[in-house]
Amino acid sequence: MKAVVIENFAESPKIMQVSDPTPNSDGVVIKVEATGVCRSDWHAWMGHDLDIVLPHVPGHEFAGIVEAVGKNVRGFKVGDRVTSPFISACGNCSDCDSGNHQVCASQTQPGFTHWGSFAEFVAIDHADVNLISLPEEMAFTTAASLGCRFATSFRAVVDQGNVSAGQWVSVHGCGGVGLSAIMIATALGANVIAVDLSDEALKLATSFGAVATINANQVDDVVEAIHEITKGGVHVSLDALGHPITAVNSVKSLRRLGRHIQVGLLLAEQSTPPIPMDRVVAHELMILGSHGMQAYRYDAMLNMILSGKLAPEKLLGRCISLEESISALTSLERKSSPGVTVITQF
Incomplete structure (x- = not known):
């Protein structure tokens, strides 16, 4: 797959061909249709996050289509339109049992703990806990802004x-x-x-x-x-x-x-x-x-969006290509465009 790869912190990433991800037994691989460029991605590129191991693919707010499914996944299938919080909770620890998936001690985070969504495909763990089905009427560009910001x-x-x-x-x-x-x-x-x-x-x-x-x-x-x-x-x-x-x-x-x-x-x-x-x-x-939001709380937010009380699509700024994302990412601290910049061309 084609991806933005960080080889050294604070140095310009490169567009590279890398191996496609494969799903864990309880995870999925998602074909990325849209992914946002976020200040947190800039922190990752700068090396401010100690979990990152180089080489690395950034990106953590995305939406797309399920491409492959692990053998233990029950709630999702290939072809489903989905998004996910940037925190992938384990679903089994005391934090998750109390409903606080957003602080799960065993969490994974695409774009931080493993390769992220500045790529054609991204892997998500514990899919039944972390995936959210997208309404058919919601565009991928809009949905990409939901997972983080x-x-x-x-x-x-x-x-x-x-x-x-x-x-x-x-x-x-x-x-x-x-x-x-x-x-x-x-x-x-x-x-x-x-x-x-x-x-x-x-x-x-x-x-x-x-x-x-x-x-x-x-x-x-x-x-x-x-x-x-x-x-x-x-x-x-x-x-x-x-x-x-x-x-x-x-x-x-x-x-x-x-x-x-x-x-x-x-x-x-x-x-x-x-x-x-x-x-x-x-x-x-x-x-x-405040650190993200649990997948099960998305219903309340989606209901407000579908009713017209919230309009996240109005936040959209530029839609750019994967190649253009390098400049957007590395210049984020010096200059930023109003609204959310979303990668839609891979």
């Missing part, structure tokens, strides 16, 4: 943030994760403040329901601006970027008893932001992580 945002807003109608929510970073969170929180009836450095991204945020926007380059103090708009701070705040500045601003944006949700990855030298724990204690704030 949109699903992660859904769980962050709905399950971790417990956002409800009338609450104030701030979203720091208006990339794919942030725009998804804005759309979802708005659908729940929240009042969302979007924060970013790009006027173009903030314009998109407004179109997805943000009632106020803040360009962090154009105000003296982001936190002060949020407290002024909300008359006391937000109920829930998300760092959707993953940077010490946005993480700290998110915590400081909260009103008393507020909830900070860390969605963006903080890795390498950015892994220890100076969180103001004195404020956390005095205001009884909650700091929560």
